[in-house]
Amino acid sequence: MADTIRKAHAPTRMCVICRSKHAKGELLRYVCPSAGNNDTALVFDEKQVLPGRGYYICSNPECAQRLARFKVRRK
Numbered sequence: 001m002a003d004t005i006r007k008a009h010a011p012t013r014m015c016v017i018c019r020s021k022h023a024k025g026e027l028l029r030y031v032c033p034s035a036g037n038n039d040t041a042l043v044f045d046e047k048q049v050l051p052g053r054g055y056y057i058c059s060n061p062e063c064a065q066r067l068a069r070f071k072v073r074r075k
């Protein structure tokens with residue numbers, strides 16, 4: 001038997017600030033503000049249910065600080 005079946009594991013997401021990978025449940029999710037909103041600050045998605053492009057941030061305080069200056073790029 002080929003040993004190609006991987007063990008099921010928790011989905012991981014990459015912190016957009018430090019680019020380290022973490023289990024999805026350990027990350028904080030933010031989303032882009034809705035269209036028409038000129039504010040470029042990300043919106044904290046506490047329940048991880050908001051629609052739109054999600055950004056995941058790890059629990060590192062440094063990442064939280066840098067997130068405050070993180071701007072969504074828009075055309």
Ligand SMILES: [Zn+2]
Nearest residue numbers: 015018058063
């Ligand atoms: Zn991070």
